[in-house]
Amino acid sequence: MDENLQAEVKQICQVCGNDRTKMMDIVRAVQEKFGQVSSETMNLIAKFVNCHRVEVESVVSFYAFLSKKPKGKVVIRLCNDVVDKMAGADVVADAFKKELGIDFGQTTADGKITLEYTPCIGMCDQAPAAIINDEVITYLSTDKVKEIVADIKKHYDPSKLKHRLGDGNNANEIVHSCVHNGIRKKGTVIFADYKSKSGLKNALAVSPVEVINIVKSARLRGRGGAGFPTGMKWQFTRAAAGEKKFILCNGDEGEPGTFKDRVILTERADMLFEGMTIGGYAIGAEAGILYLRAEYAYLRKLLEKVLKDRRDKNLLGKNILGKKDFNFDIIIQMGAGAYICGEETALISSCEGLRGDPKNRPPFPAQKGYLGNPTAVNNVETLCCVTRILEMGAGWFVESGSKGSPGTKLLSISGDCKLPGVYEFPFGIKVRDMLKEVGAEDTQAVLIGGPSGQIIGQNDFNRTICYDDLATGGAIVVFGQERNVIKIAAEYMEFFIEESCGYCTPCRVGNVLLKKYLDKIIAGKGEPEDLDILKQLGESIKTTSRCGMGQTSPNPVLTTLKNFRKNYESIVKKTTNGMQPTFDIRKALADAESIAKRQSVIFIK
Amino acid sequence: MSEQITFTIDGIEIKGKAGQTIIEAADEAGIYIPRLCYHPELAPHGSCRVCTVLVNGKPQSACTQPIAEGITVENNTKELDEHRRNLIDMLFIEGNHFCMFCEKSGNCELQAVAYRLGILAPKYPYFFPKKDVDSTHPDIFLDLNRCILCGRCVSASRDIDGKGVFEFVGRSIEKKIAVNAEASLKDTNLKQADKAADVCPVGTINKKRTAFAIPIGKRLYDSKPIGSDIESRRK
Numbered sequence: 001m002d003e004n005l006q007a008e009v010k011q012i013c014q015v016c017g018n019d020r021t022k023m024m025d026i027v028r029a030v031q032e033k034f035g036q037v038s039s040e041t042m043n044l045i046a047k048f049v050n051c052h053r054v055e056v057e058s059v060v061s062f063y064a065f066l067s068k069k070p071k072g073k074v075v076i077r078l079c080n081d082v083v084d085k086m087a088g089a090d091v092v093a094d095a096f097k098k099e100l101g102i103d104f105g106q107t108t109a110d111g112k113i114t115l116e117y118t119p120c121i122g123m124c125d126q127a128p129a130a131i132i133n134d135e136v137i138t139y140l141s142t143d144k145v146k147e148i149v150a151d152i153k154k155h156y157d158p159s160k161l162k163h164r165l166g167d168g169n170n171a172n173e174i175v176h177s178c179v180h181n182g183i184r185k186k187g188t189v190i191f192a193d194y195k196s197k198s199g200l201k202n203a204l205a206v207s208p209v210e211v212i213n214i215v216k217s218a219r220l221r222g223r224g225g226a227g228f229p230t231g232m233k234w235q236f237t238r239a240a241a242g243e244k245k246f247i248l249c250n251g252d253e254g255e256p257g258t259f260k261d262r263v264i265l266t267e268r269a270d271m272l273f274e275g276m277t278i279g280g281y282a283i284g285a286e287a288g289i290l291y292l293r294a295e296y297a298y299l300r301k302l303l304e305k306v307l308k309d310r311r312d313k314n315l316l317g318k319n320i321l322g323k324k325d326f327n328f329d330i331i332i333q334m335g336a337g338a339y340i341c342g343e344e345t346a347l348i349s350s351c352e353g354l355r356g357d358p359k360n361r362p363p364f365p366a367q368k369g370y371l372g373n374p375t376a377v378n379n380v381e382t383l384c385c386v387t388r389i390l391e392m393g394a395g396w397f398v399e400s401g402s403k404g405s406p407g408t409k410l411l412s413i414s415g416d417c418k419l420p421g422v423y424e425f426p427f428g429i430k431v432r433d434m435l436k437e438v439g440a441e442d443t444q445a446v447l448i449g450g451p452s453g454q455i456i457g458q459n460d461f462n463r464t465i466c467y468d469d470l471a472t473g474g475a476i477v478v479f480g481q482e483r484n485v486i487k488i489a490a491e492y493m494e495f496f497i498e499e500s501c502g503y504c505t506p507c508r509v510g511n512v513l514l515k516k517y518l519d520k521i522i523a524g525k526g527e528p529e530d531l532d533i534l535k536q537l538g539e540s541i542k543t544t545s546r547c548g549m550g551q552t553s554p555n556p557v558l559t560t561l562k563n564f565r566k567n568y569e570s571i572v573k574k575t576t577n578g579m580q581p582t583f584d585i586r587k588a589l590a591d592a593e594s595i596a597k598r599q600s601v602i603f604i605k
Numbered sequence: 606m607s608e609q610i611t612f613t614i615d616g617i618e619i620k621g622k623a624g625q626t627i628i629e630a631a632d633e634a635g636i637y638i639p640r641l642c643y644h645p646e647l648a649p650h651g652s653c654r655v656c657t658v659l660v661n662g663k664p665q666s667a668c669t670q671p672i673a674e675g676i677t678v679e680n681n682t683k684e685l686d687e688h689r690r691n692l693i694d695m696l697f698i699e700g701n702h703f704c705m706f707c708e709k710s711g712n713c714e715l716q717a718v719a720y721r722l723g724i725l726a727p728k729y730p731y732f733f734p735k736k737d738v739d740s741t742h743p744d745i746f747l748d749l750n751r752c753i754l755c756g757r758c759v760s761a762s763r764d765i766d767g768k769g770v771f772e773f774v775g776r777s778i779e780k781k782i783a784v785n786a787e788a789s790l791k792d793t794n795l796k797q798a799d800k801a802a803d804v805c806p807v808g809t810i811n812k813k814r815t816a817f818a819i820p821i822g823k824r825l826y827d828s829k830p831i832g833s834d835i836e837s838r839r840k
């Protein structure tokens with residue numbers, strides 16, 4: 001055994017306290033150091049943290065940013081989201097292949113550069129985009145690819161890549177990123193001017209129960225999409241039996257088309273951490289965890305700095321703002337490339353150093369969450385709303401928005417529109433008005449709430465965005481007349497296939513089946529019965545899946561079937577010759593022919 | 606001294622004990638809810654979803670959902686059985702199942718539940734995936750072609766045998782069972798007497814030299830459908 005390797009892995013495990021629950025940090029560190037988590041390393045980690053080897057493999061094999069096989073020193077991950085493809089990601093992909101002389105999924109012969117695809121990285125408003133190690137590169141073009149590859153080959157250090165700087169904190173030297181915030185519309189809650197500290201001060205001036213009551217009377221509901229009342233969640237967590245309690249912030253926005261949390265994390269981190277602190281006080285937690293998606297690793301240093309500043313100002317730490325016995329601090333847990341970790345119980349699993357499998361409910365996180373302790377998991381935007389509600393009062397909050405949905409909502413809008421970016425609208429805005437504002441003309445379809453939401457057509461453009469009508473976590477994608485909605489649905493199904501944790505049957509297998517039928521239809525081989533099969537399979541997946549992701553995963557199919565039925569009907573046709581249209585005799589014989597080492601004499605080419 | 610809880614399944618009044626899941630209470634009362642991954646001696650896994658029932662109209666897996674006073678459970682409905690058939694079909698097509706040659710035939714829970722629900726052949730196209738077979742162990746033969754990812758071996762090895770021989774690796778349709786060794790099953794401490802070697806519902810974990818000790822025709826589900834033992838408890 002390589003003694004050097006052993007010493008390095010030992011050191012990494014030691015830094016993490018040889019703690020099995022810190023597995024994510026351990027394997028991430030190993031991956032970063034060695035470009036892989038090799039079989040040999042798995043044995044070492046298992047030895048140092050005292051677990052089974054296969055448990056380490058179980059974690060490593062789950063996350064897209066971790067790998068058993070070696071990867072290059074530089075890993076280029078090109079986003080292949082629907083919006084990126086609409087913006088020309090395929091041409092960019094060809095350029096990368098040409099410049100590097102390799103295909104996707106391969107590493108250059110010298111072992112230095114790996115080229116991969118990755119699903120939505122939260123840059124749809126500046127697509128096509130890629131992540132090169134931790135660096136984000138936006139607005140890619142074939143020329144830019146040439147420059148990047150030439151530049152990288154000089155130093156193999158993505159942090160040295162030359163690029164223009166973005167606006168706001170993106171230009172801060174510790175971020176040093178070309179990402180643009182793209183804030184198109186500032187509303188009254190998140191992007192308005194606010195007084196840091198004042199919400200927390202107001203919270204600490206009253207009892208934790210009163211804080212919960214204020215959040216309840218503001219009728220704040222979760223901004224992640226599910227819309228659970230935040231006050232109630234906190235009440236349950238506070239009331240649950242348990243010595244230790246935790247507040248977790250879900251910074252794993254991965255819904256294709258979403259990027260609003262990116263902007264909050266860049267420009268409103270202070271507001272977010274204040275909301276977490278208020279939440280910690282309300283539920284009786286001393287520790288908070290921000291789960292940050294691996295794609296946003298470029299923001300980590302900035303976030304650490306904001307945390308440090310807050311500690312220096314006694315806004316975190318012991319006896320916060322002089323409040324005796326109110327101790328609270330926040331750590332950042334990095335993810336490693338798994339959409340499912342945005343599901344709250346999967347997020348908890350990941351924080352515990354496990355595969356990002358959702359957990360069985362009950363028990364709910366409020367009863368038994370992180371490491372078995374009562375836990376509140378809140379969305380980034382929700383926690384920012386908390387800060388503002390405590391600063392300005394519940395009465396102020398309910399003045400904006402619609403009756404059933406007070407406040408504002410950040411929408412990440414991209415696709416076929418002139419002004420993609422982040423918009424803070426009061427709840428209750430009509431789809432039609434929203435489209436006008438973003439400069440979308442001649443729109444065929446709008447994706448509301450990402451692929452797990454719904455794809456609507458013109459008949460629904462008078463509907464409103466709020467919890468009682470079109471509920472959304474904020475991912476909006478606009479599709480012009482020239483787009484093929486069935487192909488779009490198929491691409492989104494591909495996303496769910498890749499991102500399913502594989503735990504339950506309907507989500508693991510059913511989505512593959514849906515995609516097969518869609519492909520058949522797109523290839524012009526679909527039959528009218530296939531539409532019924534899509535519907536029935538979709539309903540089974542929706543009804544029987546174990547978590548929210550599975551339950552919503554057939555939505556691209558189900559909502560296009562409902563809203564764009566004619567598009568489907570126009571391309572399916574009854575077969576008249578009694579043959580199965582998808583059956584390919586040559587393909588079916590291929591295996592047998594290769595074994596027999598000769599061609600079939602009956603079915604000749 | 607456990608508190609009694611009264612609820613209904615398909616209109617039949619059931620008296621269960623606090624802390625029981627729906628499937629536990631139903632089993633005791635002699636009502637069969639189709640299931641695959643559930644095993645009474647192991648922590649419920651909730652992965653196959655075959656035991657999905659409607660609890661006050663909302664779908665829940667009966668193996669993980671605790672009973673509660675006054676709940677209305679729907680189990681034996683046309684719609685639920687349709688969903689269950691879809692799930693069973695999915696399990697068949699994602700693997701390579703060949704009942705007619707399989708040593709588990711007649712003792713296989715997947716096959717038995719399929720027959721009970723009236724499936725003679727899956728209606729969806731097979732995936733024909735390439736799966737691993739591991740025959741390195743002297744006493745146990747592992748065939749992932751027939752695995753339904755129920756997790757029974759994982760729990761049994763971890764929670765009952767205290768060994769951790771099995772674990773899931775990968776995700777999505779690539780998710781599979783792996784063994785706690787760099788290479789193969791022979792490098793683990795799995796023994797034929799382990800609980801983990803005993804709980805597989807299908808033909809994935811097989812004990813060598815035992816395959817046809819009980820002939821076809823005299824096997825568990827050859828004469829009576831799966832669930833008959835549960836239903837015989839019905840008063």
